[in-house]
Amino acid sequence: MSLTEKEYIARCKQLIGEQLRLVSDDGTLRQRDLESLADSIEERSGIRLSLSTLKRLWKKDYDQVPHPSTLQALVSVLGYKDWQEFRLKQAPLPAAPVAEKPARRLNLWMILPAVAALVVFSWLIAFRSGQPASLKPVVKGPVTFTGNKTVAQGVPNTIVFNYDVRNVVADSFFFQQSWNEQERVKIDPGKHYYSAIYYYPGFHRAKLIANDSILKRFKVHITTDGWFPLAHHVSRESMPVYLPQEGSIRDGALHISTETLVASHIDVNKDFTLSYFNVREFEDTYSDNFSLDTRVILDSTNLNACPGLSLVVMCEEDIFFVCMIRKGCERNSNIKMGEVYEDGVQNDLSSFGRDLYKWQQLQIQVVNKQATISLDGQPVRTIRFKKDFGKIMGLAYHFTGPGGVDYVKLKNGKNKMVYEDEFGK
Template sequence: MDEQTLIKTSLLEIFNNNGYRDFARMTQRDFEHIGEQLRLKSGILISATTIKRLAYGEFSRLPQIATLNAIANYFSYKTWQDYKADRIKNEPEIQPASKGRHKFRLTYLSILAAVCILAGIYMFSTTKRTVKNAGKAAFSFQKTTSNEIPNSVVFSYNIDQVQADSFFIQQSWDKNRRVKIDKNKYTLTDIYYEPGYHIAKLIANDSAISEVDVSIPTNGWFFYAIDNMANYTPEYIKADQFVTNGSLGLTVAQLLANRIEVNKDKRYHYVYYPDQREVPSDNFKFKTRLRMREVRRSACPYIEVELYCQRSFMILRSTTKGCAHEALVQFGEQVMPGLDTDLMSICFDVSQWTDIEILVKNKITTVKINDKEVHKTRFVTDTKYLTGLGYISNGLCEVDKTELIGLDGKVMYKNDF
């Protein structure tokens, strides 16, 4: 199998894992969803346009290594080379026939068999997607703990009158958190390992037939680390003191005290999720002053500011100008990765104190860095209310001040530390 075929085959497998059986019918939003799944697994965002182009085989040369690594990370491999080597190693060999006629016959029969199998799978999956009486399903939840992390949630459901081949409850965007459920049973206890605003789904076959919003607030700042490659298990960081010399932040000593392996490539999260949601995500102002300190040497250090909404994310990932391909801007449905967007204007030396301002007015977003306007865009998605804010980096952020205020004057968070 050559690399171009492996890329297309891998993407089709990713589509299938996310419930897209026929990628020819996928919409732009579907491709954006796949891009988000890749980002969540790898920290690397591939644009919907790039994913679509690769899936259709519309490329004459191999994509950038970051794109290939993102695909490999999805399958829990650290690099594309590791993934490719393992796939090729496990690919069944076909011994060449002694005569050209036999080789042709074997190839023809192999292709014919593959076509028949794929046709059968498609027909089976098309039939399997049929769901009846979806409107008769019941789905709700109750938290059994307060705001502790991890947090147990009891889901109540009734699918007795729904006709489908299989049923699942998926606690959030992560399909790995999908749990199979059965008729004539009515409760499922699940665990949330990360705080935040989650959308749990009741799934019949491949379709979400009901959703509930599950809020897991933090009662203040919450800290954790995640391996940057092929692992999405949080490592909690307990810190009694996290404000030093007028700045919010952690130290390497605190990481070591929490048995964090600082020699590994990790993403360090500082997040804050309040109980109440009063600031609309289409009219607010966010201002912060920050920098980062490296934990381990990195060719591309970055700081990522995330504003979490009831629907979707708002992300500004800045890095050094030499690593502009790693930058990212996302507001609602507008996803602009540095791989195929010129984001040089939002890049700066992240080791130096920098002022960032994000103003959203009637879904028009203006970004300023050190009082200079560097980016402007408009989104149309109804992202509803802001649910939290976060600082994420491959080093340790230091935050001198933060304020997140609605244009109507309502304050979600304000602190000069």
């Protein structure tokens, strides 16, 4: 008998509980287990589910089907790339037994997928840390994790982190520079300093980790002096190339020319990303109430079959972003408003397929945690989110090739213009 969607969800929760050794009382989880689960999901998927969402999911009488992005985040803990893969690899349920307790004898083929998932996931953890999958650390006292910049502003910027984990009993300790788990490195618990270079401006959240649990976070705000352009080729080994700020404004727009890119040793015949960062603390402007109005364009290029551009709003606790894509490539589009993430695979984001070689007006209006996205003055998406992500700490534009920004207007919840730039017009 095939599983229903709710039975798939129940099995997913059961496997997560076994994998993370979560203690369930009458189908619910304790506060510290919910926090640990939220951290584990964020580490593996980049999606931060709120404690209220997880608490609701683990309620004994919960019988709803969560949002697809929530399901995707959950199965990431079990090593699956998405919910569909998880479903495909689950065995069908055996016929329901009449006895009061579940039947203990199961055919091997019925449990192999779950066992295989656990074995593979445990192996991945062991491979990453060099040790078998670890238990939760035991924290017996205060834990120190702070950092100091070596330069006040700009990039590159080395942060000297100071840590003290003498009160923590764990197998392994790690430092993670930001959200990217690939930046996780092992550290010596007997020492107290670890230095990291930040090559990109932004609002980063460094992490001190024991075994696979986050002990502490430290916020790193790498600010810029106005708009800071950079480019990098699309490869993991590629370092960013910092472009000259002088000359980045031309014809009344923030628009780096192809000539400037070539002079800066960017190979314009290969795929590359051009970015503009303006990272600062915008006065009295918060994630739950603000508006942003801008106009963007992508220079014509034949290098990429599906060129796109994105606008990112950096907050203290997370980011908002909108990605527009060439018409016909809408599957590759994605948006994130608060904790709500939508991609073009499981959502209709056809409105975000645009003729990017013409100027496109993009507006984000957030009122009491309800975000409305408008393109060329027409609302195309409304999303309600629940979390408060704090102050707005930076803006960034990313283009798959040369592109420009015509103007930027940012207002706070009081409808006060806190930042406006028309680039010399």
